[in-house]
Amino acid sequence: MSAESELFSVLNRRQQINDALENGEEVKHTYRVVNVYTEFHEFSRKEIKEYQATFSKYDVGNDGYLDLAELKIMMEKLGAPQTHLGLKGMIAEVDEDKDGKISFREFLLIYRKARAGELECDSGLGQLARLTEINVDEVGVNGAKNFFEAKIEQQLRTNKFHDEIRQEQEEKRQCDREGIKEKWKRKKP
Numbered sequence: 001m002s003a004e005s006e007l008f009s010v011l012n013r014r015q016q017i018n019d020a021l022e023n024g025e026e027v028k029h030t031y032r033v034v035n036v037y038t039e040f041h042e043f044s045r046k047e048i049k050e051y052q053a054t055f056s057k058y059d060v061g062n063d064g065y066l067d068l069a070e071l072k073i074m075m076e077k078l079g080a081p082q083t084h085l086g087l088k089g090m091i092a093e094v095d096e097d098k099d100g101k102i103s104f105r106e107f108l109l110i111y112r113k114a115r116a117g118e119l120e121c122d123s124g125l126g127q128l129a130r131l132t133e134i135n136v137d138e139v140g141v142n143g144a145k146n147f148f149e150a151k152i153e154q155q156l157r158t159n160k161f162h163d164e165i166r167q168e169q170e171e172k173r174q175c176d177r178e179g180i181k182e183k184w185k186r187k188k189p
């Protein structure tokens, strides 16, 4: 929608409300429903549940937000500690409502960006996405490799920009491999 037609539709809506109020009619609000399942259509319900579990695990205060202190501990536990400034930068990157903390919806934006290849793999958010995307301890390295390959396959099928995505995925795969190796090394010193 162009800025002009957007403005027109807002004014139009305003006019309708005014008319309705003048006629003594009840005005229904148009709510912007936040439904992560419909908004993040690129994720399966199972994946969203897994992200939810990760989010809850690190939302120690259990208030539905990851604040700076919780993110700090999360990154330490993941083996990728960040500076204070680094943590602030990570939050700012997805903090769409600018409340200084990460809601679950904003948390999902991290994975959306990661899958779209918009995160540098060694940036704070890039590391967060990589280190939480899969539990290597559970599936083992070979399992993880197949998991990622299956994921990439799935994305190639569904994405319109095959070549661009393929290239980005190759970079991500490189990240994933390095990440897995790192994790594996840490497990077996």
Ligand SMILES: [Ca+2]
Pocket (backbone or CB within 6 Å): 059, 060, 061, 062, 063, 064, 065, 066, 067, 070
């Ligand atoms: Ca919290």
Ligand SMILES: [Ca+2]
Pocket (backbone or CB within 6 Å): 094, 095, 096, 097, 098, 099, 100, 101, 102, 103, 106
């Ligand atoms: Ca926020």
